[in-house]
Amino acid sequence: MITLRNLTGLSLALLLSMPLAAQNYIETSQKLLRAMKNGGNAKPYVEAIAQADPDKLAATINTDRERLAFWINLYNGLIQYHLTQNPAYYDDRDEFFGADILTVAGEKVSFDNLEHGVLRRGTSKYSMGYFSNPFGSDWHEPYQVAEIDWRIHFALNCGAASCPPVRIYDEATIDAQLNASTNQYLDSQVRYEAAEETVYGPALFSWFRGDFGGTSGAKEILKNRDYIPTTEVDLEYKEYYWTLKIGPEVFYEQE
16 A cells, blocks of 8 residues: 555656546646746656556546646647757757657657647648648547637647747636637737728638638637627738747746
């Protein structure tokens, strides 16, 4: 029997590699992010995710609220971890996002697997959100969300200066958190010019337009959040800045 007395003799890495309930998987992803924000040792949490049992992970992270919280946290945490370890990865971003440099539940996978596989249900990163990837791995299928939530695009941080800030997500409050992240990112990115009858929005609206319901869907989002008075305006996309930006400053202060 493990007691409080003999727990102190176990290493953190060993504890984290034990079979975890859903909340503990999410807690591990949260601890990874907090370690990256606070300059702590994130390696045990990275190793715990690498050693997770794939069947247990799929079985216990099995609602979209849990999946969104876990996989967004994991994506953001591993981005911070790997770019902090080796900023030169960003010299070739396509290679960085597409290469199998991550280990999740015993499998070598890529950031693209996490974003476009799990969180976008196998949608091709090159299709603007309209087509699945016919050549992609099926690794993501046991873990993928049931429905794509377009708000993920205002929560995922890929290490660029124009990326949304990082919030630490929890399944109990994920809906409110995603709404807050969406509103805060759009507040920083959207500019409406009434005289031009044009709204200037983030490039993410263009890159993933199928996820947003097309251009008309993006304008509906902006109207519903009171950025524009009507959808009968032009939508232009702002420049995206790919300068590397990592570290504590990319986190929301309250995190």
